[in-house]
Amino acid sequence: xxxxxxxxxxxxxxxxxxxxxxxxxxxxxxxxxxxxxxxxxxxxxxxxxxxxxxxxxxxxxxxxxxxxxxxxxxxxxxxxxxxxxxxxxxxxxxxxxxxxxxxxxxxxxxxxxxxxxxxxxxxxxxxxxxxxxxxxxxxxxxxxxxxxxxxxxxxxxxxxxxxxxxxxxxxxxxxxxxxxxxxxxxxxxxxxxxxxxxxxxxxxxxxxxxxxxxxxxxxxxxxxxxxxxxxxxxxxxxxxxxxxxxxxxxxxxxxxxxxxxxxxxxxxxxxxxxxxxxxxxxxxxxxxxxxxxxxxxxxxxxxxxxxxxxxxxxxxxxxxxxxxxxxxxxxxxxxxxxxxxxxxxxxxxxxxxxxxxxxxxxxxxxxxxxxxxxxxxxxxxxxxxxxxxxxxxxxxxxxxxxxxxxxxxxxxxxxxxxxxxxxxxxxxxxxxxxxxxxxxxxxxxxxxxxxxxxxxxxxxxxxxxxxxxxxxxxxxxxx
Ligand SMILES: Nc1ncnc2c1ncn2[C@@H]1O[C@H](COP(=O)(O)OP(=O)(O)O)[C@@H](O)[C@H]1O
Ligand SMILES: Nc1ccn([C@@H]2O[C@H](COP(=O)(O)O)[C@@H](O)[C@H]2O)c(=O)n1
Numbered sequence: 120x121x122x123x124x125x126x127x128x129x130x131x132x133x134x135x136x137x138x139x140x141x142x143x144x145x146x147x148x149x150x151x152x153x154x155x156x157x158x159x160x161x162x163x164x165x166x167x168x169x170x171x172x173x174x175x176x177x178x179x180x181x182x183x184x185x186x187x188x189x190x191x192x193x194x195x196x197x198x199x200x201x202x203x204x205x206x207x208x209x210x211x212x213x214x215x216x217x218x219x220x221x222x223x224x225x226x227x228x229x230x231x232x233x234x235x236x237x238x239x240x241x242x243x244x245x246x247x248x249x250x251x252x253x254x255x256x257x258x259x260x261x262x263x264x265x266x267x268x269x270x271x272x273x274x275x276x277x278x279x280x281x282x283x284x285x286x287x288x289x290x291x292x293x294x295x296x297x298x299x300x301x302x303x304x305x306x307x308x309x310x311x312x313x314x315x316x317x318x319x320x321x322x323x324x325x326x327x328x329x330x331x332x333x334x335x336x337x338x339x340x341x342x343x344x345x346x347x348x349x350x351x352x353x354x355x356x357x358x359x360x361x362x363x364x365x366x367x368x369x370x371x372x373x374x375x376x377x378x379x380x381x382x383x384x385x386x387x388x389x390x391x392x393x394x395x396x397x398x399x400x401x402x403x404x405x406x407x408x409x410x411x412x413x414x415x416x417x418x419x420x421x422x423x424x425x426x427x428x429x430x431x432x433x434x435x436x437x438x439x440x441x442x443x444x445x446x447x448x449x450x451x452x453x454x455x456x457x458x459x460x461x462x463x464x465x466x467x468x469x470x471x472x473x474x475x476x477x478x479x480x481x482x483x484x485x486x487x488x489x490x491x492x493x494x495x496x497x498x499x500x501x502x503x504x505x506x507x508x509x510x511x512x513x514x515x516x517x518x519x520x521x522x523x524x525x526x527x528x529x530x531x532x533x534x535x536x537x538x539x540x541x542x543x544x545x546x547x548x549x550x551x552x553x554x555x556x557x558x559x560x561x562x563x564x565x566x567x568x569x570x571x572x573x574x575x576x577x578x579x580x581x582x583x584x585x586x587x588x589x590x591x592x593x594x595x596x597x598x
Contacts (some may be wrong), residue, residue: 133548142553145319166240167267168367171275173339174294175332176222177304179350180274183294186351190361197239203248203263208255216255217319222331224280225276242267253314269368276332279339287366289375293343293358294350298329334374371562373542377549379556383420389413393561396538397576403585406577410583411464413560414508418464421536421558425449425502441566446502450495452477454519457580461506461536473501477522479515489518499527502534507572508579510540510559511572513547520552530554538579539563541572 153376171382172180181200188196204227212219220226221473226586235245244266248257260424279285279293302324340346347356367375374380383389392409394403401409425446432440451465451474462474475494503523509517516535531554540559543566548557567573581587 139567151394166372167242167269167274168289168364169236169240169272170364171278171285171288172294173276173291173309173336173343174274175296175298175301175336176276176328177301177308178294178296179352180276182351183292183347183357184272184274186354186357187303187361187364191270191364196272197265197268198267199232199235199239199247199271199273201227201232201273201278202250202252203257204228204235205250205255205257206375207257218324219255220327220329220331221323221546221550222275222276222335223292224335227275227277229281229284232279233287236273236284237570238269239265239271253352270364276336279342281334285342290342290345290360290364290527293340293346295346295348296350297416297538298332320559364380369393372563373545373549377545377553377557378411379423379554380545380549381420381424381556381558382562383416383558384561385561389416389560396582397574399577401583405418406582409581410460410538414461414464415467417536417538417558418461418468418504421534421556422468423521424534424556424558430594434438448501449504450475450498450501451504451506452494452498454479454505454515455491457508458506460508460579460583465504465506475590481515481516489522492522494523498523501528502532503528505533505535506537507535508538508547508583509572509575510535510537510544510557511566512541512570515543516544516548517551520548520555524552534558539572539575541566 121404131235154268172184174180184198188198199595205221206228207228208216208219208376235247238245244264247265248262249260250257251259273284273288279291285291305322305324305328306317309320310317314379345356345360347353352355370383371380374382395409396406396413417563427443427446430442430444434440445581449469449472451462451469451472453462453474453476455476455478459476465472465474473495475498476492477489477494480488480490480492502591503517505523507516507519519534520533523533530552533552533555535548535555537556537557537559538561539564540557542562542564545559548555548587563572563575571577577584
């Protein structure tokens, strides 16, 4: 028996847990231990995308699922059929099978279905029974072993009926096919595949299938995100669904939770630059060179989130080019000292931009103090690009953003640019300021016991400005 409440299940689908940590002012701290967190916070965000496909019997649910699976050929996808969770009929029920209602929610073992889905969502392999429509049993055929996947499709007439099952789904599709088409298909299928006679099929339809559709299935249509008329014939709808799933799968799971969080598109060039700046053996001049390249990419990406106005220009060919005009009222704010490393890239992109500064003193991580600020007087009229290459606990970011908001800048006019973010910090900032935008180049695993991002890249300011011990050693060796 699965004892998870609806809230528990909803939590596993949308919330974030950091095992081995305890919560403190919205942050999770490590109790004791080694360099890496016990459970990688990053892994906790890696959850499969769950799609529910409901609709009347013979509406084309299986056909729609098959098409989605075929088009997602480069992804690991598993299909789970609600039919697999039909209760076995007792001997007595078997003697009067014509009186059994297979279309009622109680015909299914929902607890077993929930337990299987829960395991798959948590990356565990499961055994799923294969239902025999001729013997009315789920233990005639060997169970199917299903491994965890990127996408789980749960298909069945009543998959939207139980709120606990609905809560597991990231996308709900209702296949809407005319009743006469469904009946015609069902007669064909049940007489051919399930060795039933047409009279029995029609009796079952009028006694159970149609009333259950009206009472239990149709009322769940309102939960659907997408309603597909004409089932598998609707290629446009299926293409759009597949495109949406691909987009979602390509995103970090935190971007699915926080729509204003943007991670720049990763390429081997970007991974290569990250490899260099994270390598403890990288010398200062290489560190600065590659950090600058990455910072420039983040700055350009951040500028792309500013508002624009349309503008037409005449090209030297005499033709009209319809383009856009940059947002003019901008300023940067760097968090001293690491944030200053991002100022050059911002100046290189925005000629003459005003850049303010904020200094936050770190005493442990719970006692942070704002000790210096110099911001443009008219900052409240400007869009603000806040510069800090590392987002760790989120404490400094919260202080800096709160100050900028106190100066009159609307939250939605702030874009926070950083190179490396810890999930904990993102969680804190995005929850506290849901309207600011964050642009980062990579999201790391978590924080270590000193609240430093891991794997991270050490103290950014020291490595960028050459004040780390190793460089002093290196210099003294070369003297
Ligand atoms: N677009 C379609 N055109 C013709 N026959 C179809 C179409 N979609 C499904 N079928 C047929 O109708 C029957 C029921 O379709 P299926 O996808 O299994 O429905 P469901 O899974 O909703 O019960 C199957 O025999 C299938 O081959
Ligand atoms: N032993 C059974 C079990 C189920 N049914 C019917 O199957 C329908 C659900 O499957 P679909 O593929 O059509 O979605 C449902 O309407 C049940 O009446 C059955 O006939 N015999």
